Amino acid sequence: MQEANVSPNEKSEVKHTDYLYMVTDKMLVISMIAELDHHLADEMREVIDHVIDERGVNDIIFDFSRIGFMDSAGIGLIMGRYKKIRDRGNIYVAGAGDGISRILLISGLHKLVTSCSDVSDAAKKIIEKARER
Amino acid sequence: MKNNNNSENHTNSMELIFDSKSENESFARVVVAAFCARLDPTLEEISDIKTAVSEAVTNCVVHGYEGGPGKIRLKCILDENELTVEVHDDGVGIDDIGQAMEPMYTSKPQLERSGMGFSFMEAFMDELEVKSGKHCGTTVTMKKRIGVNN
Numbered sequence: 001m002q003e004a005n006v007s008p009n010e011k012s013e014v015k016h017t018d019y020l021y022m023v024t025d026k027m028l029v030i031s032m033i034a035e036l037d038h039h040l041a042d043e044m045r046e047v048i049d050h051v052i053d054e055r056g057v058n059d060i061i062f063d064f065s066r067i068g069f070m071d072s073a074g075i076g077l078i079m080g081r082y083k084k085i086r087d088r089g090n091i092y093v094a095g096a097g098d099g100i101s102r103i104l105l106i107s108g109l110h111k112l113v114t115s116c117s118d119v120s121d122a123a124k125k126i127i128e129k130a131r132e133r
Numbered sequence: 134m135k136n137n138n139n140s141e142n143h144t145n146s147m148e149l150i151f152d153s154k155s156e157n158e159s160f161a162r163v164v165v166a167a168f169c170a171r172l173d174p175t176l177e178e179i180s181d182i183k184t185a186v187s188e189a190v191t192n193c194v195v196h197g198y199e200g201g202p203g204k205i206r207l208k209c210i211l212d213e214n215e216l217t218v219e220v221h222d223d224g225v226g227i228d229d230i231g232q233a234m235e236p237m238y239t240s241k242p243q244l245e246r247s248g249m250g251f252s253f254m255e256a257f258m259d260e261l262e263v264k265s266g267k268h269c270g271t272t273v274t275m276k277k278r279i280g281v282n283n
Contacts, residue, residue, distance in 0.1 A: 038194065071253065099176070099180040102180075103253075107249055
């Protein structure tokens with residue numbers, strides 16, 4: 001979990017056993033590998049916030065394509081990041097299956113985030129929005 | 134794990150005691166999902182059960198024992214097509230159960246808890262009962278009938 005490999009180029013990808021993240025320009029992609037519960041949310045929170053502040057992240061993509069489970073701790077995690085970046089960017093949820101989509105719907109979080117089929121779809125939307133500005 | 138092989142008796146039960154640690158949240162929900170697998174639940178039902186169990190166990194870790202040491206007891210009973218899950222901790226207990234169960238209420242906003250735990254348990258299971266008292270621990274009992282809502 002502490003193992004971190006930062007590649008030297010502009011894109012950086014950091015690998016953990018339960019999730020990995022990548023920063024490109026002002027975009028942060030977080031791919032969950034383990035189910036997003038209180039345990040993982042606590043593990044990710046500080047790391048993500050550090051990256052957001054350090055790299056001046058505007059938009060965040062949560063990639064759910066590899067996992068099928070999230071509970072209310074995931075809602076708390078996404079909501080917290082939403083509050084952090086809402087003045088300058090948006091939250092994108094990519095690759096959410098039926099189970100996770102249902103949690104987003106019941107919690108009302110679907111109104112605050114943009115759902116996308118996958119990460120590249122989300123990245124396209126972010127680039128388009130940046131052009132509009 | 135007791136398994137009653139008497140064909141007249143369609144109940145099955147199990148009891149598990151584990152440490153109050155966040156890594157056991159996934160363990161607990163997977164155990165319950167596996168326990169009720171022979172009722173052939175749908176993916177949605179499995180997801181409902183896993184979410185409810187995860188919320189209940191997380192509450193023990195975060196609120197019951199406030200991140201400190203303790204034991205969590207998980208009890209499951211299968212009776213015909215009904216699953217009963219009981220999650221118990223000997224932690225601090227809940228002062229005001231009514232308030233705790235309000236959607237979006239959390240006693241620990243600083244921990245970024247969404248306040249959706251009990252709401253999810255209520256939404257995803259058929260019945261929810263919470264018994265608690267200050268310093269008496271908390272017992273959450275949830276029931277779900279499998280294969281009836283489809």
